[in-house]
Amino acid sequence: MIVFPNCKINLGLHVTGRRPDGFHDLETIFYPLPVNDALEVITHTQLQFESSGIPVPGDAADNLCIRAFQLLQADFPQLQPVNIHLLKNIPIGAGLGGGSADAAFMLQLLNQKYQLGLPEAALVNYAAQLGSDCPFFVVNKPCYATGRGEIMEEITLDLSGYSFLLVHPGIHVNTGWAFKQLIPGTPVHSLREMIQLPVEEWKDIVTNDFEAPVFRAHSVLGAIKEQMYASGAIYAAMSGSGSAIFGIYPKNKIADILWDASYRVFTIR
Missing domain, CATH: 3.30.230.10 (Ribosomal Protein S5; domain 2)
Structure with a gap:
């Protein structure tokens, strides 16, 4: 089976x-x-x-x-x-x-x-x-x-009308270390509310607390995220405590990017 x-x-x-x-x-x-x-x-x-x-x-x-x-x-x-x-x-x-x-x-x-x-x-x-x-x-x-x-x-959230780009550069982020970099706090707005806004509005309001410390330690991850935005991503972020970066694009409009040969790259169209 x-x-x-x-x-x-x-x-x-x-x-x-x-x-x-x-x-x-x-x-x-x-x-x-x-x-x-x-x-x-x-x-x-x-x-x-x-x-x-x-x-x-x-x-x-x-x-x-x-x-x-x-x-x-x-x-x-x-x-x-x-x-x-x-x-x-x-x-x-x-x-x-x-x-x-x-x-x-x-x-x-x-x-x-x-x-x-x-x-x-x-x-x-x-x-x-x-x-x-x-x-x-x-x-x-x-x-x-x-x-x-x-x-x-x-929750009701259907992103099938978009394409996804997923990039993993092979960097391992220790989860315990990542948590130690954060000071927990209550967010101003709940993600449950923010995620119901149009995807086009997520860029400046839907955040991952781990990005700041992890990007400081591994600048290549921030560069991958910025490259996704430069290539037309509507929203891009790191998943979990890292280190995979994903981008959400208009349907079937993922740009051809010449990534480092060592990266694992997945496209979901």
């Missing part, structure tokens, strides 16, 4: 407070985009994980797909071991939620493969135990998110 986990971008991101548990409260708009990994699961004699495509760092035993299987198996002992193969295409450490997507899709795949009958709310609860972004990929629709990102409210 095979599924195709997709990525997400953050249309604005505000860090609003620090929590007693050491995490931060935030508000953001999650928006799914069709840049995909491929995740295949086959019943096997033992639990195994292997990957191809972009190298996946860390011990395979700690991969979120393995953890997702173990999380469900703890409550459903009848789950048979599986061989997991992940074809990794979504850039890692880019603010695109690729690892979270893989974990959430793994939960949904197992639910379907073994006919567990888990409703969406239960899958969201399992996903929240794997990571703050994971619940979004169970819903996988535009959402206004608060808390650590796990408290979601579906």
